[in-house]
Amino acid sequence: MTLAAVQKKFILHWGEMGSRWGISRSMAQMHALLYLSAEPLTAETIAETLDIARSNVSTGLKELQGWGVVKVTHRMGDRRDYFESLGDVWDMFRLILLERKRREADQTLTLLRECEAEASSGQTADPATAAKVAAMRELFELGCSFGDAAGKLSPSAMRRVFQLGEAVFRFTGS
Amino acid sequence: MTLAAVQKKFILHWGEMGSRWGISRSMAQMHALLYLSAEPLTAETIAETLDIARSNVSTGLKELQGWGVVKVTHRMGDRRDYFESLGDVWDMFRLILLERKRREADQTLTLLRECEAEASSGQTADPATAAKVAAMRELFELGCSFGDAAGKLSPSAMRRVFQLGEAVFRFTGS
DNA sequence: ACTTTGTTTCTGTTTTTTCTGAAACAACGG
DNA sequence: CCGTTGTTTCAGAAAAAACAGAAACAAAGT
Numbered sequence: 001m002t003l004a005a006v007q008k009k010f011i012l013h014w015g016e017m018g019s020r021w022g023i024s025r026s027m028a029q030m031h032a033l034l035y036l037s038a039e040p041l042t043a044e045t046i047a048e049t050l051d052i053a054r055s056n057v058s059t060g061l062k063e064l065q066g067w068g069v070v071k072v073t074h075r076m077g078d079r080r081d082y083f084e085s086l087g088d089v090w091d092m093f094r095l096i097l098l099e100r101k102r103r104e105a106d107q108t109l110t111l112l113r114e115c116e117a118e119a120s121s122g123q124t125a126d127p128a129t130a131a132k133v134a135a136m137r138e139l140f141e142l143g144c145s146f147g148d149a150a151g152k153l154s155p156s157a158m159r160r161v162f163q164l165g166e167a168v169f170r171f172t173g174s
Numbered sequence: 175m176t177l178a179a180v181q182k183k184f185i186l187h188w189g190e191m192g193s194r195w196g197i198s199r200s201m202a203q204m205h206a207l208l209y210l211s212a213e214p215l216t217a218e219t220i221a222e223t224l225d226i227a228r229s230n231v232s233t234g235l236k237e238l239q240g241w242g243v244v245k246v247t248h249r250m251g252d253r254r255d256y257f258e259s260l261g262d263v264w265d266m267f268r269l270i271l272l273e274r275k276r277r278e279a280d281q282t283l284t285l286l287r288e289c290e291a292e293a294s295s296g297q298t299a300d301p302a303t304a305a306k307v308a309a310m311r312e313l314f315e316l317g318c319s320f321g322d323a324a325g326k327l328s329p330s331a332m333r334r335v336f337q338l339g340e341a342v343f344r345f346t347g348s
Numbered sequence: 349a350c351t352t353t354g355t356t357t358c359t360g361t362t363t364t365t366t367c368t369g370a371a372a373c374a375a376c377g378g
Numbered sequence: 379c380c381g382t383t384g385t386t387t388c389a390g391a392a393a394a395a396a397c398a399g400a401a402a403c404a405a406a407g408t
Contacts, residue, residue: 004296004298004303005292005296005298006289006292006293006296006298006303006307007303009285009288009289009292010285010286010289010307013282013285017278017282019196019366019394020196020278021195021196021278022193022194022195022196024365024366024367025366026366026367035306035310036302036303036306036307037302038300038302038303042384043384043385044384052367052368053367053368053369054368054369054385055367055368055369055370055385055386055387055388056366056367056368058385058386058387059367059386059387062386079375079376079377079383079384080383080384080385081384081385087306088309089309089310089312089313090313093313104191104194104195108187108191111183111184111187112184114183115180115183115184118179118180118183119180122178122179122180124178124179124180126212128210128211128212129178129180129181129210129212132209132210133180133184133210135262135263136209136263138263139263139264139267142333142336142337142339143336145336145339146335146336146339149339149340149342149343150343152340153343157343157346159316160346161320161342161343161346162316162317162319162320163316164346165316165319165320165323166323168323168335168342168345168346169323169324169327169331169335171342171345172331172334172335172338172342193364193396198395198396198397199396200396200397216354217354217355218354226397226398227397227398227399228355228398228399229355229356229357229358229397229398229399229400230396230397230398232355232356232357233356233357233397236356253353253354253405253406253407254353254354254355255354255355
């Protein structure tokens with residue numbers, strides 16, 4: 001499989017972005033490739049096209065499936081797994097948002113609650129600490145529930161929220 | 175300077191979270207320490223407290239100032255720089271959001287526009303690619319302007335948006 | 349002007365993360 | 379039940395990032 005210049009550019013940038021956000025470069029590249037591809041690809045094809053180890057592809061694909069952004073399909077008379085990305089960008093965005101919240105924000109919120117309890121009851125820390133921790137806890141609490149609500153939106157509803165943009169905030173402010 | 179158990183816990187977790195989001199562990203720890211601290215600290219104190227190299231602290235503080243979340247202050251009769259974090263979590267959130275958008279999303283948007291132009295005019299790529307790139311470009315476009323709008327909100331307004339949560343989306347859906 | 353105090357830059361080291369290739373494993377058809 | 383085809387696991391290698399310490403640099407007081 002040969003990539004056009006545009007496709008290469010897109011895939012490389014996607015890989016770069018991934019690595020800045022704590023997602024391994026090759027995994028992000030696989031995702032980009034599958035997203036651009038008109039039809040599902042085999043792990044073998046992906047490995048050849050991106051020139052990365054077969055095993056690495058296998059691991060990455062498993063991980064991408066864990067995020068919910070890649071699915072397996074099959075063809076009649078072909079035992080191989082074919083992989084395809086979600087087609088809808090808004091759906092992908094939604095899934096990544098939710099998953100990331102679940103893995104990181106929820107866990108942080110739990111810890112912040114523990115800290116808050118310790119800080120307010122404990123004698124060791126100064127009172128300022130307790131207040132700071134509480135403020136942070138509130139931010140994460142509100143952020144988590146906001147994220148949950150956003151994650152329930154349909155792709156079209158989410159798109160509309162983004163489109164309205166400032167208008168949404170004007171509504172809130174009034 | 176000695177840290178209470180709660181403070182250590184908070185700082186270590188913050189460092190961990192940072193590294194998952196592409197921010198170096200030590201920088202995130204410095205930020206956490208300054209956030210918790212009731213008063214501004216010198217670079218020296220930070221280095222001792224967190225047990226990291228003085229030079230590393232210097233670099234990290236510069237970077238944190240670049241993000242706008244840390245400021246320098248001074249004391250009468252003391253030549254040293256004292257560093258303090260922003261006190262308001264919403265303000266910090268806002269700044270990080272904006273800065274991250276500026277550094278990553280804007281740059282991606284530019285690239286996507288280039289790709290879109292190449293994909294639609296060029297002959298090399300299949301038509302599916304052009305459509306996929308265009309959809310992604312739209313997502314980033316709307317996301318960027320939404321981010322800009324959100325970044326203009328005052329801390330209290332932002333807090334209100336988060337609090338309203340689902341209600342905001344119901345408004346949008348109607 | 350020089351010394352003291354404080355900050356930054358830079359190079360090499362360490363640590364962490366990512367990736368590879370081989371070997372183990374699984375499933376299916378003949 | 380064995381060979382073929384495909385996937386996964388794992389230990390070690392490679393790459394990237396983060397970090398330490400020394401040396402250079404800056405500024406201010408004396």
